Amino acid sequence: MNGFAALLDALLFTPARLGKLRLMSEYFAATPDPERGWALAALTGELAFAEVKPAQIRDLVLSRVDAELFGWSYDFVGDLAETVSLIWPARPGANQVPALSEIIAELAAATRASAAARLERWLDALDPTGRWALLKLVTGGLRVGVSARLAKTALAERAQMPLDEIEALWHGLAPPYAELFAWLEGRGPRPEIAGKPTFHPLMLAQALEEGDLDALNAAAYRAEWKWDGIRVQLVARGGEMRLYSRSGDDISAAFPDILAAMAGEVVLDGELLVLRDGEVMSFNDLQQRLNRKIPSAKMLQDYPAWVRLYDLLEEEGADLRPLPFDERRRRLERWYAAAPRRRMDVSPLIRFAHWDELRALRDGARARGIEGLMLKRGDAPYLPGRPKGPWFKWKRGALTVDTVLMYAQRGHGKRSSFYSDYTFGAWRGGALVPVGKAYSGFTDAELKRLDRWVRDNTVERYGPVREVAPGLVLEIAFDSVHRSTRHKSGLAMRFPRVHRIRWDKPAAEADTVEALERLVT
Amino acid sequence: MRGRYILPAMPLAATWLKPTSKGLYCEPGDFYIDPAWPAPRAVITHGHGDHARANNKHVLGTPETLAIMQDRFGDAAGGSLQALTYGEAVELGGVRVRLVPAGHVLGSAQVVLEHQGTRIVVSGDYKRRPDPTCPPFEPQPCDVFVTEATFGLPVFRHPPDAQEIGRLLHSLRLFPERCHVVGVYALGKCQRLLALLRRAGYAEPVFIHGALQSMCAVYERFGVALGPLLPASGALRGDLAGRLVLAPPSAISDLWSRRLPDPVIAMASGWMRVKQRAKQRGVELPLVSSDHADWDELTGTMAELGADEIWVTHGAEEALIREASLKGLKARGLSLAGFEDEAE
Structure with a gap:
């Protein structure tokens, strides 16, 4: 457990992707099976046991520590797991330090109540970092800035193997992944996954740049709408059903309505949406469903999920990915026509002869609540990753708004000496109200100038944050804006980034909150 | 309170060592310990900026602390500087003053004051674990122990x-x-x-x-x-x-x-x-590395010295006072001005 705890601790503080990869890689190299396999399961969110509730942990600590002392400490530290890990009175030599695999095995067999009793024994045996990691683990949230994908990337880089290989295998494997490590280290065969409902790494599109179209032959491409949901993969194999996100996360439990509609032996690629009366709802509505690991009956009724199908990757055990898009499309339409599914339909192709026709459709996409267009070569096979050329995404134009810089925060890693994270506001009455945050969209030279401006115009400092005088207009580009109760302005932007820095524009001429409200979808 | 370490015991310590807005003031000796503003006569525990300030008229400290102050302040280190090596004693207005290693930084000292049968020890900043750059803290039995409390919360236990x-x-x-x-x-x-x-x-x-x-x-x-x-x-x-x-x-x-x-x-x-x-x-x-005593060192030192009274200054005073009361020790907070909460 100590090695795993040290890893989590280091991951928490290391901001850079490269640093995180190296930390994980080193851990996997230095740690034996099955310990490292359970660590991998914890990092990729594959563990399942009855989580211990914060109230149980609080009761436990108050049985060992004076309530008043605990109260002052908690006030100072601000995080329950961390306070408990630090304040827990040591009992040197009380117990042998447990291995992670031991902890997980016991938790899997425990009920919520008996887990708390075991917890006390482990807390006695561990040091503060070990206690912190244990408490994060048993309460079900590591939150060290590592996605499942990043953990798998560390494995892939260490073994000099493409990430897709690991993702394709992943859902056919179970912790502690001894056969996976054996294969990656050249000590064993590729694990057998035939017949298991595994994930097939997705083919992704490149963004279409201005001028790209001139070089492309319109007749070779097919066009589809780019629906404003999330890409998913539906897998029905050997009587088992799965719904995967584009990064290969299993989100089946969150969408029982979709799962119930699946049948047969197929692997499908599509867009997950919320549809009401045949109409696609905004991304914000889908977000309500995505936020829930297990939806309530009311959720299922209020936000009915739907999959709009783009592609057919496997049918009756046959891998269709090497076939050209046109052929896969033909089979998709045939499959759907033979037995139309509830909660699913096939995304239509858009007929066009010239790029100009599509240009006009793209310009009208926003009004129709569509994110843009997809262009796919009719003769291209389905290739995992983001190959250059066969697929393009052609997003609708961004919205822009003129805002005023209000707060700036220091960045992380290479940007830690720069004020690089900006909170901007719009006018309401005579005052500025924060409406969003942006971290990108400027060059290094612009960042230097922004940093100097922030330092020269600071009116107040709050730790790593500086409040600045209202004097700099940032033109923010964003994809869309929604109602939100989480923000003071009542608004939340999607994908905001700095579009232009308006050194020339007086702050008083920036936009109002009201103007932004008119853009809400 | 009766002094136990020097005979015979007479007045209450609080009557001759007082917390003031300028810092701890020893009335019979007419000096301040680590004054927050320039004083006619100052006894300095160690060279950190919130303890050793410039422009006192007369300064008493260890030779190391005086050297540190001269390095920092030059001529403003003090009108006259009087060095007192560890263990050596000096009499100031009927008060016997000694400086004893505090284990905090080079030259850091506890101030041991003896007057009319009572011994008060002002810890300054201190720690109990070994430090290759300065001699270790020497515990001094006393009637009143004035302790720092920078890390006076039970969440602070410094690792080895x-x-x-x-x-x-x-x-x-x-x-x-x-x-x-x-x-x-x-x-x-x-x-x-x-x-x-x-x-x-x-x-x-x-x-x-x-x-x-x-x-x-x-x-x-x-x-x-x-x-x-x-x-x-x-x-x-x-x-x-x-x-x-x-x-x-x-x-x-x-x-x-x-x-x-x-x-x-x-x-x-x-x-x-x-x-x-x-x-x-x-x-x-x-x-995680500190030159201050952690929770275990603070509470262990309080228990070890067995003082009749503990005065707690600069830091998380409440928790340390609470801990003292749980252990049956008498403690109170001084709330002295001028010490930076964050300083280490």
Whole structure:
């Protein structure tokens, strides 16, 4: 457990992707099976046991520590797991330090109540970092800035193997992944996954740049709408059903309505949406469903999920990915026509002869609540990753708004000496109200100038944050804006980034909150 | 209260040592301990800025502390400087004054005051674990113990130094192409970290920020070996890859650090125990290392000395007073002005 705890601790503080990869890689190299396999399961969110509730942990600590002392400490530290890990009175030599695999095995067999009793024994045996990691683990949230994908990337880089290989295998494997490590280290065969409902790494599109179209032959491409949901993969194999996100996360439990509609032996690629009366709802509505690991009956009724199908990757055990898009499309339409599914339909192709026709459709996409267009070569096979050329995404134009810089925060890693994270506001009455945050969209030279401006115009400092005088207009580009109760302005932007820095524009001429409200979808 | 350590016991300690807005004032001796504003006569526990201030008329301190003050303040270190070595005694208006090692930084001292049968010990800042750069804390039985409380919460238990030095050396091996910059206070932490690194076998030159240089020289003058040091400011960017750089905390994540090649930002401080604090400062490698007593040292020292009364100053006073009352000890807070909450 100590090695795993040290890893989590280091991951928490290391901001850079490269640093995180190296930390994980080193851990996997230095740690034996099955310990490292359970660590991998914890990092990729594959563990399942009855989580211990914060109230149980609080009761436990108050049985060992004076309530008043605990109260002052908690006030100072601000995080329950961390306070408990630090304040827990040591009992040197009380117990042998447990291995992670031991902890997980016991938790899997425990009920919520008996887990708390075991917890006390482990807390006695561990040091503060070990206690912190244990408490994060048993309460079900590591939150060290590592996605499942990043953990798998560390494995892939260490073994000099493409990430897709690991993702394709992943859902056919179970912790502690001894056969996976054996294969990656050249000590064993590729694990057998035939017949298991595994994930097939997705083919992704490149963004279409201005001028790209001139070089492309319109007749070779097919066009589809780019629906404003999330890409998913539906897998029905050997009587088992799965719904995967584009990064290969299993989100089946969150969408029982979709799962119930699946049948047969197929692997499908599509867009997950919320549809009401045949109409696609905004991304914000889908977000309500995505936020829930297990939806309530009311959720299922209020936000009915739907999959709009783009592609057919496997049918009756046959891998269709090497076939050209046109052929896969033909089979998709045939499959759907033979037995139309509830909660699913096939995304239509858009007929066009010239790029100009599509240009006009793209310009009208926003009004129709569509994110843009997809262009796919009719003769291209389905290739995992983001190959250059066969697929393009052609997003609708961004919205822009003129805002005023209000707060700036220091960045992380290479940007830690720069004020690089900006909170901007719009006018309401005579005052500025924060409406969003942006971290990108400027060059290094612009960042230097922004940093100097922030330092020269600071009116107040709050730790790593500086409040600045209202004097700099940032033109923010964003994809869309929604109602939100989480923000003071009542608004939340999607994908905001700095579009232009308006050194020339007086702050008083920036936009109002009201103007932004008119853009809400 | 009756004094137990010197006969015969007479007046209450509180009648001759008083917390005032300027600091602790000893009336019969007519001097302040670590005054917050210039005083006619000051006894200084150690050289940190919130304890040793410039422009006192007469200053009493250990030779090391006086040297540190001269290094920092030059002629403003005091009108006249009187050195008192550890253990030596001096009489000031009927009060016997001794300075005893506090184990905090070079020259740091507890002030032991004896008057009319009562002994009061003012700890200044102190710690109980071994430090290669200064002699260890010497416990003095007393009637009144005036203790610091910088880390006076039970969440502060500093890990062994070797463990934290080990984490720094491990990171240097793991990221050999990056520079490691460690934020350290100029007096104490800087030199202790260097001494600990040398003990752990790190023999490479260490690059130091200009603001740390003269204090390192003071330490070396008093016989504390720090190994090879080079100025960070003159070094070429390429030369700093894989190297260790020490700098004041204010410089590690600000403009100065931009000269460093892809630095791992580390910080050596007891406050690094709290992850959120470390993250907030943009620290990538928090090293939990302090020159102050941690919770166990504070409470253990209170119990060990067995003073009739404990006065608690600068820090988390409430928790330490609560702990004292749970142990049946009599304690109260002084709420002295002028001490920085964050200082280490």
